[in-house]
Amino acid sequence: MLTRADLAKYPFVAEATDYVRELGFSIDEIATPEFSPVLDRAERRLEEALSKSQISVEVSNESAEILSFPVSNLILGLIGDERARRRFALAEAKRAYDLLRQESPEKLEHIATTTFGWRLERLDIRLGLRLYDFGLNLADFLRNSVHLREPRWNLPNRVLNHGLVYVTREETARLMEEEVRMRVLERSSKVPASVPQPLGSKVERARGLVIKWLGIPTQYELPKVPMPDAMPPCIRHLIDNLNEGKNVQHMGRFALAAFLLNIGAGDEEIVKMFKPATDFSERMTRYQVEHIGGKRGGRTKYTCPMCTTLKTHGVCFKPDKICDTIRNPLSYYKRKSRILSGKGPSREFS
Amino acid sequence: MSSAEHLIKQKFQQFYLERNRTLFSPPAASQREYGFLLFKGKFMVRHRTFKNPETLLTAIRDLSPAHVYFSTAYYQDPTASMDQKGWLGADLVFDIDADHLDTPCKIMHDNWKCKACSTVGKGSAPKTCPKCKNDRVEIETWLCDRCLQEAKEETIHLLEMIFSDLQMGDANLSVYFSGHRGYHVHLHSEDFRMLREEQRREIVDYLLGEQLDPSLQGMEDVPEGGVLILKGPQWGEPGWRGRMVRGIYEVLTKEGENLGLNQAQLKVINAWDKANFFTKPFWSSLKGINAGTWKNIVQRAVRETAAKIDSVVTSDVHRLIRLPGTLNGHTGLLGVNVPLERLDEFDPFIESIAFPEGQVKITVKDSPEFRIGSQNFGPFHDEKIELPTAAAMLLLCKHKAEPTS
Structure with missing residues (x-):
């Protein structure tokens, strides 16, 4: 079904992995001159991803195109920089999408079922103005759609019939992009036990590229003292409600306590915040705050619930521009505190 | 423990001790976590596991708990702490409860009480106390034929959505x-088993029609001959497309007047022939409704046809839920399996009776009229009476009565 040219376009497919295995070369051969186009291409793949978040399609040397993909993954695994891995996975996924969206339904179906194990049915049903090529198994759809944020990916806005989600060809390619991204991310997370000797210099060069394009990894520290101005609208709303003596539901209370704990507020401070609540019990509140902080009960330290969860429970409140770019109130805080303290990029919000 | 609780616990124990008693065993029973809510101190015993239904029954006989739960999730080690359990998936479950339904009889049998100023009232609890504006309002619910009938109809509606969509x-x-006041639907499916919380929440949103954007379900203003025409999906189409259309029809025919339609428009609606609905959007013959009214109509249609499930139960992948075949401490009734083909005729006040024999003397404070089996009881007010055990248990469990000493 897939030609060698296809494997060059889609080096993540099962057949490409088989092809590489059948070639049966050993790691030492990587150093031989015949192999240098592969190493060069592997490095270029990385540099393209890092510099412009886009990876080109080079069809002139098919084997190099196929073989360089696992080598890039291997190098990333050895570098172990998560930012680089994410950047690369996204760029490979976009590259795949641009190619997949032009393919025939047969080829899409082949890759989706054999490589991804999707349960996909051919439909060719027209509803209104749209032609749905496929019905995709609900679980396979959800696994990928939950990462996509446009309203058209929300299940209530889909056609769902007997466990099949109707998707157009373009949508299938988009969902496959997501699947590719997750798989590349997973693949590049595998760290080989030792650096294969011949790869040593390549890894060092690639590490240099990561620093050149992404900078030295600095873990941005959250402000030492909680910064109320950087709190998202939902959290500020919860605090206001408490102060006004209004009732705040369980999920709101949990979100508030977890948020405050995660930005470094002390237990006592948080307990005090709940004082205006009409049903305030200091003992109970302290226990619950300590529980959320992992000091009691299951000893799990909880993080703040995701925005989607807060939306479902009606905690989300007047989302602003920054909210469009984040999925968790803590990310909002991180970003806003960075802007307010003049340490981070503010270009998105100018 | 109060004297009522002592008696309830004793009756529960007698029930569980019966020689032929067997328990429902969920699929992969040994990978589940079990939990018991005890009468004493309302204490929760959880993180338990049982190799087989017999050892579980032995534990229940020993503890005689008010409620018995099992996890919808499967775990490698059900006894470990939450983050060490090793989650292996979970059934997809749905809960339909009269608490979430707006039944007209609640005004007759539900009471609320403000914990701050002790003001009391009838029906669903207000958000804040009308007298002192406090929000600590406690609700005391009752279960009646009407509420349970509506819960059953909602369950049937949910099942239709599950089967078709x-x-x-x-x-x-x-x-x-x-x-108690509702029905649970459990789906054991390899397909759904591994769904994570955020994925389950999508299913919840779908069933509730939450954030549904009609324009993404085919409702669009399309320019035609210089004017905008509202195009839409058709009656028989799958999923929300067809459901929305059926809902719009319901809303227009049932409450067109309340939505501000004029006589001419209502006349058009009454003249509609359902047979034509499969070929073209039926509202094309309805002229002069503005965009705002349409939006309102569509919203109502979605709300009317959505399945009124409890969103928390379905999205929680670590949920403990009532074990069928055990007693419900809120009522003394049994949680029972209802075969699909019998759901329509299922009568909870006959088929979930756990205590069919004997009489108990109780002192009733206050109780609405109710039915157990084919007999009606009450209403009662400050009376000493002797009732069949099942009826007495209901009043005792509902804190409406005390045993007469």
């Missing part, structure tokens, strides 16, 4: 009466 053929589905 969600179902992937091989799923094994069971319906249970909770022994």
